[in-house]
Amino acid sequence: MNLIGHDAILEQFKTALGRGRLASSFLFTGPQGVGKRRFANHLAQSVFCGETRPEQLQPCGVCPSCQQVNAFTHPDLHIIEKPTDKRDIPIDLLIGERDHRMREGLCHDIAMKPTLGGRKVAIIDDADFLNEEGANCLLKTLEEPPASSILILISTSPLRQLPTIRSRCQLIRFLPLSTLQVVEVLNSLDLTHPPEDLEKAANYSNGSVKTALDWLDQDLHDFRDTLFAQLEAKDVTRDNFCHVLQKFIESAGTEASDRRKRLHRVLELSIEFYQAVMVWSADIAETEIADPTPIMHAAGWCRDPELAANCLQTCFNAQAALNANAHIPTLIDGWMIELGKVARGEVQVQDTFSFP
Numbered sequence: 001m002n003l004i005g006h007d008a009i010l011e012q013f014k015t016a017l018g019r020g021r022l023a024s025s026f027l028f029t030g031p032q033g034v035g036k037r038r039f040a041n042h043l044a045q046s047v048f049c050g051e052t053r054p055e056q057l058q059p060c061g062v063c064p065s066c067q068q069v070n071a072f073t074h075p076d077l078h079i080i081e082k083p084t085d086k087r088d089i090p091i092d093l094l095i096g097e098r099d100h101r102m103r104e105g106l107c108h109d110i111a112m113k114p115t116l117g118g119r120k121v122a123i124i125d126d127a128d129f130l131n132e133e134g135a136n137c138l139l140k141t142l143e144e145p146p147a148s149s150i151l152i153l154i155s156t157s158p159l160r161q162l163p164t165i166r167s168r169c170q171l172i173r174f175l176p177l178s179t180l181q182v183v184e185v186l187n188s189l190d191l192t193h194p195p196e197d198l199e200k201a202a203n204y205s206n207g208s209v210k211t212a213l214d215w216l217d218q219d220l221h222d223f224r225d226t227l228f229a230q231l232e233a234k235d236v237t238r239d240n241f242c243h244v245l246q247k248f249i250e251s252a253g254t255e256a257s258d259r260r261k262r263l264h265r266v267l268e269l270s271i272e273f274y275q276a277v278m279v280w281s282a283d284i285a286e287t288e289i290a291d292p293t294p295i296m297h298a299a300g301w302c303r304d305p306e307l308a309a310n311c312l313q314t315c316f317n318a319q320a321a322l323n324a325n326a327h328i329p330t331l332i333d334g335w336m337i338e339l340g341k342v343a344r345g346e347v348q349v350q351d352t353f354s355f356p
């Protein structure tokens with residue numbers, strides 16, 4: 001898997017590896033879908049590759065070590081991420097299950113001698129979802145990093161980490177990709193879409209491959225217009241929309257994780273809409289926005305940034321409830337009813353979501 005973009009970060013790592021001065025703990029931050037995890041895998045592969053030197057940061061991709069990294073079976077590479085059905089990263093993944101505390105888990109594994117005599121690399125994806133207990137478990141590893149180990153936390157923002165974690169990691173900020181780079185990544189994914197669709201998706205992606213892929217999800221794409229028209233009308237529950245939304249979420253599949261993912265996207269789209277209202281209210285030129293669709297709908301709302309901010313908060317509250325594993329149908333009904341009231345200015349927005 002080739003690395004696309006992030007040249008300055010690549011140079012930074014080449015220099016550090018070449019001088020033998022690589023830090024042991026990193027916090028990779030940046031928007032979703034710009035390649036943070038891909039970069040972490042690339043770094044791991046470069047460190048383990050049997051055919052190239054680490055400081056080249058150009059792993060061969062075919063030697064046994066490179067293949068093991070691709071297959072997630074390399075004995076010195078340890079990766080954890082938030083399970084889709086959990087609200088945060090369970091501490092078992094960090095320090096082992098109750099009966100095997102400190103004898104299993106990522107903190108234990110990274111402290112072991114490298115199996116192949118080189119380095120140990122640990123990657124914590126979804127580090128936004130480290131809870132306080134989990135973060136505290138990590139502190140000891142960060143304070144006394146095992147020799148020759150590299151620990152990478154992947155997060156959307158440094159603000160999502162506790163100061164104790166932030167201060168012990170070298171911060172690496174990933175910026176959005178260029179449109180051309182997004183096209184390049186999409187081309188490497190063996191998608192069946194025609195090239196003009198890939199270009200259009202990249203144009204509207206804000207530099208995120210994830211956003212581009214969502215664009216290519218035809219169902220979601222079609223639903224976006226329906227959703228925006230509904231939000232524009234303010235009376236968001238009209239025409240039995242709660243039911244329409246429930247059906248749309250159910251059509252994502254029978255697995256709860258698929259439905260959860262789709263509702264996440266619907267909430268993100270709603271956030272996009274209210275942000276567009278705020279942009280519209282602030283008279284920012286339309287030409288600065290890659291995708292005019294939300295602005296077009298926002299123009300039909302009203303110039304009331306405060307009301308839009310309240311609606312935004314309602315969507316953030318629903319996001320928090322979803323992350324906290326709320327029952328999906330209940331959440332949809334509750335969010336819709338609340339959003340309708342807030343959009344019509346009938347109630348003050350709350351800081352948290354209250355279930356009906």
Ligand SMILES: [Zn+2]
Pocket residue numbers: 048049050051052059060061062063064065066
């Ligand atoms: Zn290799």
